[in-house]
Amino acid sequence: MARLHYRTLRENVVDAIRTKILNRELVPGMRIIEQDIATEFGISRGPVREALRQLEQEGLIEYSRNVGCSVKGVSMDDVYEIYMLRAYYEILAVRLCRGKLPDKALKSMENTLEHMQRMKSGEFRSVAEYDVAFHEAIITSGDMPRLKKAWEDLNYGAIISCYISYDDRDEMIERQYEIHKELFSVCCTRDADQICEAISRHYGLTMDRKTEESGELPQKYNFSLNIQI
Numbered sequence: 001m002a003r004l005h006y007r008t009l010r011e012n013v014v015d016a017i018r019t020k021i022l023n024r025e026l027v028p029g030m031r032i033i034e035q036d037i038a039t040e041f042g043i044s045r046g047p048v049r050e051a052l053r054q055l056e057q058e059g060l061i062e063y064s065r066n067v068g069c070s071v072k073g074v075s076m077d078d079v080y081e082i083y084m085l086r087a088y089y090e091i092l093a094v095r096l097c098r099g100k101l102p103d104k105a106l107k108s109m110e111n112t113l114e115h116m117q118r119m120k121s122g123e124f125r126s127v128a129e130y131d132v133a134f135h136e137a138i139i140t141s142g143d144m145p146r147l148k149k150a151w152e153d154l155n156y157g158a159i160i161s162c163y164i165s166y167d168d169r170d171e172m173i174e175r176q177y178e179i180h181k182e183l184f185s186v187c188c189t190r191d192a193d194q195i196c197e198a199i200s201r202h203y204g205l206t207m208d209r210k211t212e213e214s215g216e217l218p219q220k221y222n223f224s225l226n227i228q229i
Helices: 009-022 034-041 045-058 076-096 103-118 125-140 145-152 156-164 169-187 192-214
Strands: 061-064 068-071
Touching: 009 034, 009 045, 009 156, 034 045, 045 061, 076 125, 076 145, 076 156, 076 192, 103 125, 103 169, 125 145, 125 156, 125 169, 169 192
Parallel strands: none
Antiparallel strands: 061 068
């Protein structure tokens, strides 16, 4: 029997607003009014307020005095910072397990790859979901709950990354399998140095693509994403 996953009203509202942002029904700078959302979903304002707080923590919306809540603009600085931190955390996890990723982790990555391979045009939301699932197997290998929690706090970065790359979504869907298959192959070697280099290259190449797509260079940082620990 399939496992049932209970979702609170707040979680449903969060997911619905995220979807509106990903589908560009809500664009950067657009105001989000609690009462309008509550009326649309036929609920009270309480769960909407809680959902907006979570989305603010995730970096998708922001509050401004005398303006209220609005969709947050996403810069390449935001994307770079998120990728840099995720890469650092995953490399640290690999160093902690000396590159010996458990069989369970590799199996999880392989299963996620199969899902990526079957993605079809229009399944844009699955990109972030599968990306998080794949990399979670790496971070879990470090066997440090606080490290995993710090990494999980950046999961919204996968959503932001998708959000900022809406120019050719089908192309993004198509390349997910190949770039993660390459990283998986290196992880199977269980060679810590090779895996760390592959993780750094994985995020670095992705950042290069984001920069090329947007035509915007990160302003805050002047160092490479070539990370060693």
